[in-house]
Amino acid sequence: MLIRPAQVSELLAVGELTAAAYVADGLIDPDAGYVGELRAADQRSTEAELMVAVEGDRLLGTVTFCLAGSPWAEICEAGEAEFRMLAVSPQARGRGVGSALASWCVDRAREQGSSAVALSSLPDMRTAHRIYERLGFVRAPGRDWRPADDVDLIAYVLDLRAQ
Numbered sequence: 001m002l003i004r005p006a007q008v009s010e011l012l013a014v015g016e017l018t019a020a021a022y023v024a025d026g027l028i029d030p031d032a033g034y035v036g037e038l039r040a041a042d043q044r045s046t047e048a049e050l051m052v053a054v055e056g057d058r059l060l061g062t063v064t065f066c067l068a069g070s071p072w073a074e075i076c077e078a079g080e081a082e083f084r085m086l087a088v089s090p091q092a093r094g095r096g097v098g099s100a101l102a103s104w105c106v107d108r109a110r111e112q113g114s115s116a117v118a119l120s121s122l123p124d125m126r127t128a129h130r131i132y133e134r135l136g137f138v139r140a141p142g143r144d145w146r147p148a149d150d151v152d153l154i155a156y157v158l159d160l161r162a163q
Contacts, residue, residue, distance in 0.1 A: 001054070001095075001096075001097065002054050002055070003051055003053050003054075003100060003101065003104045004051065004052060004054065005049065005052075006050040006062065011041040011042045011045055011050075012041070012042075014041040014052060015038065015039035015041035017059055017087055017089055018041065018062055018085050019035050019038040020087075020089075020090075021061075021087035022035075023035070024090050025125075027122055027124065027125070038085060038087075047066075047070060047071045047072055048064050048070050049064070049066065049108070050064055050065075051063050051065060051105075053088075053097045059089065060089055060092040061087055061089060061097040061098065061101055062085070062087055063083050063084075063086040063101040063102070063104070064085045065104075065108055066081070066082055066083075066084070067080075067081050067082075068080050068081075068082070074145075074147075075120055075143045076116075076117075077116075079115045079116075080109075080114050080115055080116045080117065080157075081105070081112060081116070081117045081118070082117065082119060083102070083117065083119055084119065084120070098127075098128065098131050099131050099134070099135075102131055102132065102135055106160075114160060115159070115160055115161050116157050116159050117158045117160065118140070118155060118156070118157045118158075119155070119156050120143075120153040121153065121154055121156065122153060122154075123152060123154055129156075132156045132158075133156075135158060137156040138156065138157060138159075139155070139156060140156060140157040141154070142155075143155035143157070
């Protein structure tokens with residue numbers, strides 16, 4: 001498996017994979033407005049770092065990495081990094097793709113000199129939570145938030161200064 005920046009020719013597929021992963025897991029209704037944001041890989045690729053995990057020409061997963069101040073940052077504070085929209089193709093689940101993408105984000109944050117990495121997650125994303133906790137992320141209830149009246153997000157933070 002190789003993790004690399006998404007190529008322009010892949011952006012449509014990356015957006016579709018992201019949306020399909022969230023919908024397939026029952027995390028979002030296929031008609032929800034947020035599905036359009038999940039599909040907006042072209043925009044993420046110009047305003048953040050849009051990474052993909054591939055095996056040959058097969059797209060396995062994707063993640064969006066950004067620093068504080070980015071249009072894609074939601075909860076990271078000054079000097080921190082954040083990742084969002086980590087999605088793994090249903091056909092590639094159980095192969096360590098999600099862990100590899102999350103680890104890439106932690107390594108990238110260190111390279112950028114970030115003091116921490118933050119992320120938001122739906123409470124039901126328990127498999128993802130186990131990945132984050134294995135990497136050393138801890139719950140940060142003070143950063144929990146609601147992007148919409150019917151959506152509660154929980155926050156995790158990895159303090160890179162403590163490592």
